[in-house]
Amino acid sequence: MSAGPNVPGATPLLQARGLNKRYGRVTALDHADFDLYQGEILAVIGDNGAGKSSLIRALSGALVPDAGEIRLAGSPVAFRSPLDAQAAGIETVYQTLALSPSLSIADNMFLGRELRRAGPLGTICRMLDRKAMQRIAREKLTELGLMTVQSINQRVETLSGGQRQGVAVARAAAFGSRVVIMDEPTAALGVKESRRVLELILDVRRRGVSVVLISHNMPHVFEIADRIHIHRLGRRLTVIDPKAYTMSDAVAFMTGARAPVEVAA
Amino acid sequence: MTDIGSSRPAAQAFELVLDKGESRVAEFEVRARSPLQKLQHFLHANPTAVPAIVLLLSVAAFGFTVGSRFLSMFNLSLIIQQVTIIGVIGAAQTLIVITAGIDLSVGAIMVLCSVIMGKLAVTMGLPAPIALVAGVAAGAGCGVLNGALVTRLKLPPFIVTLGTWSIFFALNLWYSASETIRSQEVAKIAPLLQALGTPVNILGARFTYGSFFMLGLVALIWFVLNRTAFGRHLYAVGDDPDAARLSGIRTDRILFSVYVIAGVICSLGAWALIGRIGSISPQAGQTANLDSITAVVVGGASLFGGRGSIIGTLIGALIVGVFRNGLALSDVDVLWQEFAVGWLIIIAVALDQWIRKVSA
Numbered sequence: 001m002s003a004g005p006n007v008p009g010a011t012p013l014l015q016a017r018g019l020n021k022r023y024g025r026v027t028a029l030d031h032a033d034f035d036l037y038q039g040e041i042l043a044v045i046g047d048n049g050a051g052k053s054s055l056i057r058a059l060s061g062a063l064v065p066d067a068g069e070i071r072l073a074g075s076p077v078a079f080r081s082p083l084d085a086q087a088a089g090i091e092t093v094y095q096t097l098a099l100s101p102s103l104s105i106a107d108n109m110f111l112g113r114e115l116r117r118a119g120p121l122g123t124i125c126r127m128l129d130r131k132a133m134q135r136i137a138r139e140k141l142t143e144l145g146l147m148t149v150q151s152i153n154q155r156v157e158t159l160s161g162g163q164r165q166g167v168a169v170a171r172a173a174a175f176g177s178r179v180v181i182m183d184e185p186t187a188a189l190g191v192k193e194s195r196r197v198l199e200l201i202l203d204v205r206r207r208g209v210s211v212v213l214i215s216h217n218m219p220h221v222f223e224i225a226d227r228i229h230i231h232r233l234g235r236r237l238t239v240i241d242p243k244a245y246t247m248s249d250a251v252a253f254m255t256g257a258r259a260p261v262e263v264a265a
Numbered sequence: 266m267t268d269i270g271s272s273r274p275a276a277q278a279f280e281l282v283l284d285k286g287e288s289r290v291a292e293f294e295v296r297a298r299s300p301l302q303k304l305q306h307f308l309h310a311n312p313t314a315v316p317a318i319v320l321l322l323s324v325a326a327f328g329f330t331v332g333s334r335f336l337s338m339f340n341l342s343l344i345i346q347q348v349t350i351i352g353v354i355g356a357a358q359t360l361i362v363i364t365a366g367i368d369l370s371v372g373a374i375m376v377l378c379s380v381i382m383g384k385l386a387v388t389m390g391l392p393a394p395i396a397l398v399a400g401v402a403a404g405a406g407c408g409v410l411n412g413a414l415v416t417r418l419k420l421p422p423f424i425v426t427l428g429t430w431s432i433f434f435a436l437n438l439w440y441s442a443s444e445t446i447r448s449q450e451v452a453k454i455a456p457l458l459q460a461l462g463t464p465v466n467i468l469g470a471r472f473t474y475g476s477f478f479m480l481g482l483v484a485l486i487w488f489v490l491n492r493t494a495f496g497r498h499l500y501a502v503g504d505d506p507d508a509a510r511l512s513g514i515r516t517d518r519i520l521f522s523v524y525v526i527a528g529v530i531c532s533l534g535a536w537a538l539i540g541r542i543g544s545i546s547p548q549a550g551q552t553a554n555l556d557s558i559t560a561v562v563v564g565g566a567s568l569f570g571g572r573g574s575i576i577g578t579l580i581g582a583l584i585v586g587v588f589r590n591g592l593a594l595s596d597v598d599v600l601w602q603e604f605a606v607g608w609l610i611i612i613a614v615a616l617d618q619w620i621r622k623v624s625a
Binding site: 098100103107114125 | 488571572
């Protein structure tokens, strides 16, 4: 295993080796490898059907691979559900956003990890601390510059696409202590909202959290990624340094028009 | 998080003009809405408003046409007594409907539990509290079967509970030998089973312990749905099960437990049923299945899941009760009561579809 050019010799924060996943006769992951280092932004690009989403789902616990190993900070982990990955500090913004439309913004931010009241009201009556959850949700959204919604108790189904994306990103950024994975976070957004999300990604990295960015938007990828993982036919084709290659090179690699010269970057 | 603005990444060329544009992001636009759209939005934000308005209007309408016979304290409290069973069973149904499921077996569970309670206490002479607990355990067992079939075998709730409806009803006929236990016998041997029928007179109004039991249950479920994580998860699972799963909710566990809880509530409904009718009959409560769905739907819940409230169901049950009572006092034939309730259901669902079309 050779480390990336930015971080020679370091142990990857999140690492996968030989991940396999088959659905009947379809091979979604074919001995896929993956390395993410501390505090970097790793872009994952690949053609449609290359297996990017399966790779991401395996790393975020939403898919259990048939074979292969995932290591977090050097020790092997086996995520059986998204809850396991969340507990390990890995948060994911799915392409579908995974929000519950009829619940409020605050409810959605804390879905699956609600805060309970202190004392017997919380422990015996299981009562939620709604005030605290609303306050924290408001703070997180304000940090994102998204707190222009009418109320934190507004149902998510009344929000626009960009606002929903903001809620999902804010949720991941607020709880991801080690890794934040974003699957096409700017696909549904306008130019201004996309810029805001890119700023947020850089901000997350500045806090020492690693970011995995799956995107089809080459200008965005080349602008903010430290390294680019190119996925092709269910496996990692190569990892390139965005400063050493052009967007055309990357597209040529991921579509198979050209074979990469150095396999491990 | 640190200040975002200080670290603006180098913008792409096409983004340079952005600074000249508006700097607001994802602002909530305030559009002019027609009065109809305003109403649609109001109803969307306040799902129990529709049934509440309908209830007030129907009470006013019957008060106007029937007069004091309808509006007397005695009659109004009688309506509450009449909807006790539907309120309890509807509460169980509400929890299931919120998860985008349906339970057609609720009525059969209730009757089976009441027969078990009666058989054990009256025929076999066991102490009444033990019979009561056994009945509740039977209700939980029925819920376990429903929940296991829905979550383990991944069968649609409609099919599962259609099947268990017949199964539970057949068990009920077999265990009871199709015989009714007379009210006098219950009163003599196991009065505890009739305890919820105990009347309470307040200022000319006549309630029973069962009415208060039903209202207490509604209050408890309101708390669970709105103030606990479990309640929020029920809505999330009904809304979008995939999103709920990705958010880390164990959706199967939630679904399984909701069917068990519904079974337990139905067994408590059985206790209230014995209090209401006095005797224990394997043929009682035949209409509870569909009546509970009526109450839930008229109360503004959506059969597609994720929307609905326990207060709405209580109001829904009261609306049906007011219609039945008011039409009966107007000397309208029972068949027209059914006719009216049928239209209520269809109008309620149509209204729900319209309200759901609200978008940002």
